[in-house]
Amino acid sequence: MPGFNFDNYQRNNFLASKGYPIPKATSTGTTIVGCRFDGGVVIAADTRATEGDIVADKNCEKLHRISPTIWCAGAGTAADCEFVTQLMSSTLELHALSTGRKPRVVTCLTLLKQHLFKYQGHVGAYLIVAGVDPTGPRLFSIHAHGSTDVGYYLSLGSGSMAAMAVLETKWKQSLTKDEAMSLCAEAIEAGIWNDLGSGSNVDMCVMEVDKPAVLYRNYRTPNERSIKEKSYKFARGTTAVLKEKIRPVVDAVQFDIFEETIIRDSDKMEIDS
Amino acid sequence: MSDPSSINGGSVVAMVGKDCVAIGCDMRLGMQALTVSNDFPKIFQFNNAFLGLTGLATDVITLSEVFRYKVNLYNLREERKIEPETFANLVSSSLYEKRFGPYFVGPVVAGINSKSGHPYICGFDLIGCINFAKDFVVGGTSSEQLFGMCESLWEPDLEPDDLFETISQALLNAQDRDAMSGWGAIVYIITKDKVVKRLLKTRQD
Amino acid sequence: MYSEPYIDPASAHAAAAPIEHRFNPYSDNGGTILAIAGSDFAVLAGDTRHTTGYSINSRFQPKVHTLPCDPPILVSANGYSADGDTLVRRLGQRVQWYSYNHNKAISVAACARLIQTMLYGKRFFPYYVHTIVAGLDEEGRGAVYSFDPVGSYEREQCRAGGAAASLIMPFLDNQVNLKNQYDVQTGEPKTAVYLSLDDTIKLVKDAFSSATERHIHVGDHLEIKIITKEGVKVEYFPLKRD
Numbered sequence: 001m002p003g004f005n006f007d008n009y010q011r012n013n014f015l016a017s018k019g020y021p022i023p024k025a026t027s028t029g030t031t032i033v034g035c036r037f038d039g040g041v042v043i044a045a046d047t048r049a050t051e052g053d054i055v056a057d058k059n060c061e062k063l064h065r066i067s068p069t070i071w072c073a074g075a076g077t078a079a080d081c082e083f084v085t086q087l088m089s090s091t092l093e094l095h096a097l098s099t100g101r102k103p104r105v106v107t108c109l110t111l112l113k114q115h116l117f118k119y120q121g122h123v124g125a126y127l128i129v130a131g132v133d134p135t136g137p138r139l140f141s142i143h144a145h146g147s148t149d150v151g152y153y154l155s156l157g158s159g160s161m162a163a164m165a166v167l168e169t170k171w172k173q174s175l176t177k178d179e180a181m182s183l184c185a186e187a188i189e190a191g192i193w194n195d196l197g198s199g200s201n202v203d204m205c206v207m208e209v210d211k212p213a214v215l216y217r218n219y220r221t222p223n224e225r226s227i228k229e230k231s232y233k234f235a236r237g238t239t240a241v242l243k244e245k246i247r248p249v250v251d252a253v254q255f256d257i258f259e260e261t262i263i264r265d266s267d268k269m270e271i272d273s
Numbered sequence: 274m275s276d277p278s279s280i281n282g283g284s285v286v287a288m289v290g291k292d293c294v295a296i297g298c299d300m301r302l303g304m305q306a307l308t309v310s311n312d313f314p315k316i317f318q319f320n321n322a323f324l325g326l327t328g329l330a331t332d333v334i335t336l337s338e339v340f341r342y343k344v345n346l347y348n349l350r351e352e353r354k355i356e357p358e359t360f361a362n363l364v365s366s367s368l369y370e371k372r373f374g375p376y377f378v379g380p381v382v383a384g385i386n387s388k389s390g391h392p393y394i395c396g397f398d399l400i401g402c403i404n405f406a407k408d409f410v411v412g413g414t415s416s417e418q419l420f421g422m423c424e425s426l427w428e429p430d431l432e433p434d435d436l437f438e439t440i441s442q443a444l445l446n447a448q449d450r451d452a453m454s455g456w457g458a459i460v461y462i463i464t465k466d467k468v469v470k471r472l473l474k475t476r477q478d
Numbered sequence: 479m480y481s482e483p484y485i486d487p488a489s490a491h492a493a494a495a496p497i498e499h500r501f502n503p504y505s506d507n508g509g510t511i512l513a514i515a516g517s518d519f520a521v522l523a524g525d526t527r528h529t530t531g532y533s534i535n536s537r538f539q540p541k542v543h544t545l546p547c548d549p550p551i552l553v554s555a556n557g558y559s560a561d562g563d564t565l566v567r568r569l570g571q572r573v574q575w576y577s578y579n580h581n582k583a584i585s586v587a588a589c590a591r592l593i594q595t596m597l598y599g600k601r602f603f604p605y606y607v608h609t610i611v612a613g614l615d616e617e618g619r620g621a622v623y624s625f626d627p628v629g630s631y632e633r634e635q636c637r638a639g640g641a642a643a644s645l646i647m648p649f650l651d652n653q654v655n656l657k658n659q660y661d662v663q664t665g666e667p668k669t670a671v672y673l674s675l676d677d678t679i680k681l682v683k684d685a686f687s688s689a690t691e692r693h694i695h696v697g698d699h700l701e702i703k704i705i706t707k708e709g710v711k712v713e714y715f716p717l718k719r720d
Binding site for chain 2: 004011021025051056057083123228232233234236242244
């Protein structure tokens with residue numbers, strides 16, 4: 001983040017003082033989990049994004065790739081999760097390039113917590129960071145204020161209690177990959193059914209030592225919409241139209257000028273020589 | 274009602290059809306309950322991308338100019354037209370730059386990629402989180418009504434003419450149940466090589 | 479979730495002002511209801527999810543009630559369910575007393591007026607509900623009455639109430655009253671005709687499945703009560719549970 005722009009800050013505060021408070025951004029009421037297993041780590045998330053009581057996106061992606069072997073699941077303010085993750089991705093790539101080493105999860109974790117702490121919780125990203133690096137499989141969680149946790153199994157978001165209930169009852173030491181995957185899916189499903197902020201599908205990412213990470217987009221889809229009773233297609237001409245204008249997609253006039261400037265016509269160019 | 278994005282009113286909707294996309298908006302500009310203008314379109318074209326902008330009118334105008342400037346620079350630098358996907362990322366990063374002093378807008382992007390021919394639509398929140406959708410996206414003061422309409426009326430693979438009826442009926446009936454939107458409507462039907470712009474007959478109250 | 483309170487920089491350093499704590503007697507239990515009147519029937523439908531905040535309290539808490547009178551009247555009070563249940567229970571008592579006092583069953587129109595007085599009687603501590611009544615009028619036609627929390631009411635062809643009312647109502651305008659639709663042949667605005675019971679049920683099911691998709695407080699089961707001259711029939715359909 002080269003830096004934020006505060007041009008509108010004063011205006012918006014003035015508006016707030018006049019009784020026009022700043023509207024809420026899409027805060028993803030979410031269920032995300034992570035779980036370690038023998039030889040790797042898995043993270044999972046639901047796919048519902050809400051704006052207040054309304055579902056803004058039924059199938060959004062909450063699993064973000066930071067590097068090919070480090071992935072992160074995000075809860076909290078949707079935009080913050082997306083951009084903080086993109087920032088880490090680029091910083092970590094540059095770091096890997098300059099050191100000539102593979103990026104480590106702890107490096108990512110430190111970078112993230114320092115960034116989030118700097119913004120004192122105003123960058124509202126709550127993340128579960130996981131991956132495999134030369135030191136092995138790693139699993140962490142980070143809160144928006146910059147605190148971090150380590151664990152064999154973690155959950156975050158508004159559905160974290162529902163998910164943790166499953167994790168606490170069913171988790172055991174040294175799980176297999178398949179066991180960890182179904183445990184995580186089950187934990188997310190607990191959030192999907194029992195937390196109103198979470199819903200739709202289960203996304204999952206499995207990171208194994210010495211293997212490329214695999215993203216299972218819509219690993220489970222238990223909420224397919226049933227077919228509607230009726231089709232609501234209208235007869236053509238049902239809507240009353242006052243005026244109609246038809247033209248090519250790109251305005252010809254606008255691009256005539258533009259296209260002229262890029263003409264590379266050898267005959268015309270050689271007049272001077 | 275008392276937040277900056279619902280002072281002036283207005284709404285937009287975009288939908289995907291079979292090899293086509295549609296985007297529509299209302300025409301109202303208000304100051305709280307008082308209607309000031311019935312000629313305030315909220316859709317702007319930037320090469321292959323169409324941008325619907327709702328929210329605080331001053332920010333709608335400012336941002337449309339910002340994007341005109343940025344897209345012109347893109348054209349000069351890259352010597353090519355901007356595609357909807359690229360434009361969506363431009364909108365996203367421009368909004369997130371103002372994370373702690375946002376523009377009060379609810380943008381919607383629609384268009385067809387001129388290379389691949391794929392229809393593309395997406396929506397944003399006020400700080401630039403992209404909402405990729407396969408079916409429809411909505412924005413503005415009648416977004417709840419639009420969600421209800423679109424969720425009921427929309428079906429996959431509508432031909433351009435059918436898509437026009439569906440998006441128009443969704444928009445019209447939604448804005449009739451919102452005091453802050455209405456007073457005319459414009460709908461664009463975009464296919465790979467052609468844009469049809471229609472002004473709809475609507476209630477004038 | 480995870481939202482921090484907004485602190486005005488101007489007042490942040492001011493001396494701590496006294497904080498007033500208040501008891502909030504109301505809460506929102508979500509859910510949505512919908513009624514449509516036909517030529518010789520009326521339907522009143524509602525989902526059965528009961529919520530507070532992000533939690534589901536019950537997946538099956540029916541809220542469409544049949545009043546103890548003959549011919550029966552359907553009523554649902556959606557919003558704060560404690561108020562809704564209380565209103566319906568007291569209404570049931572009043573309706574029974576009406577039959578004892580007048581030796582005849584209450585009509586829908588009279589029942590609607592009774593609800594108005596009951597709601598307005600609590601003008602300054604209202605029942606926090608959106609009330610809808612459905613029945614058959616004295617000519618045997620379907621009748622739907624809808625009320626605001628303090629008793630303003632109107633007879634209508636159809637009405638949606640509750641959490642997802644704003645999602646469903648424009649759909650009803652369009653599909654029941656054919657708003658914004660023009661006849662392709664004549665170019666004249668289409669005029670509404672009575673829907674058949676079959677089409678009405680289909681419309682109700684689609685309205686609720688759509689609302690369930692986009693509203694987090696709607697789901698689990700759909701309960702449709704249909705009132706005809708034969709009496710009341712109840713149907714249940716599953717809705718999504720996420």
